[in-house]
Amino acid sequence: MESLYKNIHQDVIDRCKAEERDAQFQLYKLYYKSMYNTSLRIVGNEAEAEDIMQEAFLNAFRKIKTYSGQVSFGAWLKRIVVNRSLDHLKKRKVQLEELDERITGEMVENPLMEIKEVDVQKIKQAIFQLPDGYRVVLSLYLLEGYDHDEISEILNISSSSSRSQLLRAKRKLRDYIKKDEVFSIN
Structure with a gap:
């Protein structure tokens, strides 16, 4: 070939x-x-x-x-x-939780991050605090550039579970850094 x-x-x-x-x-x-x-x-x-x-x-x-x-x-x-x-x-026996196949209206995906003030160390620390399942999906999607269909194939989960994991990861990440108002994830 x-x-x-x-x-x-x-x-x-x-x-x-x-x-x-x-x-x-x-x-x-x-x-x-x-x-x-x-x-x-x-x-x-x-x-x-x-x-x-x-x-x-x-x-x-x-x-x-x-x-x-x-x-x-x-x-x-x-x-x-x-x-x-x-x-x-x-x-390490990480379990990626399989989530409900339904995506609710509030789970509309918007991968854009609005960065107000960059403190790379705080962002890295916050990402590493995420549970493994959330961190994996967030990393594959935002940092490695895989789409949800590719992530679902790699992780053997549904595409909607990938979307749900990403949404939950973004929310958890926002919670970790909200007090410092480093950035907000839409």
Whole structure:
């Protein structure tokens, strides 16, 4: 199958497919920070995110010959990191609650965030205080850019449950930071 996506680091990817260690290290250096941050947003623990990211890279290098170029390499690798992170949460027995299929009028989705005063540390702390299920959906939707259908497929929940989890996560996040009036989520 011919590649649909031309990667700017295709030469490094090809060398990784040839199992060149220096190319693997080069690819790792190119992607480790963003993949670590992706995992951290999902699992909420720095040491666990580091371990997950390392395992994801090892897995990616073992399976790199299956990378066909249908999506960017970064998107392919991110999917591995997201899946590893979610598997880790499942091991911690995180239960994503399946919610009523009905979406009430008050649950109209508006993902826009109006930022009044940015204190990144307070926002990060508030996100990490969210229950795992809420944090995962919020991270996948707002930070990783997945839509509700993709989230429902990844987490094996309904699309409406994904929407409900996001709404509840936004409300809980707003409650955590409301006293400081850092920002409001509509």
